Amino acid sequence: MPYLSVPGPGHFKLTSDFASIGLGFGTALGLAKARPDETTVLVIGDGGFLMTMGELETVVREDLPIVIVLMNDCAYGAELHFLKMRGLPVAKSVFPDVDYAPIAEGFGFQAATIRTRTCRRRRLSWPSRTGQCFSTASSTPTSPPRS
């Protein structure tokens, strides 16, 4: 993991063992419940998030200390790239450019959308408190091809 560092192996959980998308959020809920004195950081793709975003309500209701970093590339990125490599139609692998931050705010999260490096630097002091925070790191949508 080139961009993430953690205190030790017990602080890192990759949910790819079962190879299914949609497992990240539930796993993070369990970890946060088990370790209420630490902040759990969930890094999740937009595809996996779309399958499980109702859990935003669980985080708030259970008052779990979670920071969510949503990596929004407006796609089932893994499929998109394989389809492109094979010259196949990609339309079923792309999503509209949804801004998820206001949705998280509606549930009571402190939320921000980060689209540029400048924007990211400005937000570095955030999150400033424990509790629920939500950051969606959106790559600039590239008008994904619909064919």
Ligand SMILES: Cc1ncc(C[n+]2csc(CCOP(=O)(O)OP(=O)(O)O)c2C)c(N)n1
């Ligand atoms: C239940 C299930 N369906 C389909 C797949 C195939 N699959 C692997 S990665 C992926 C896309 C995940 O999209 P996203 O969460 O947005 O992450 P990204 O690849 O864009 O970073 C899919 C559909 C899977 N692993 N599990």
Ligand SMILES: [Mg+2]
């Ligand atoms: Mg994605």
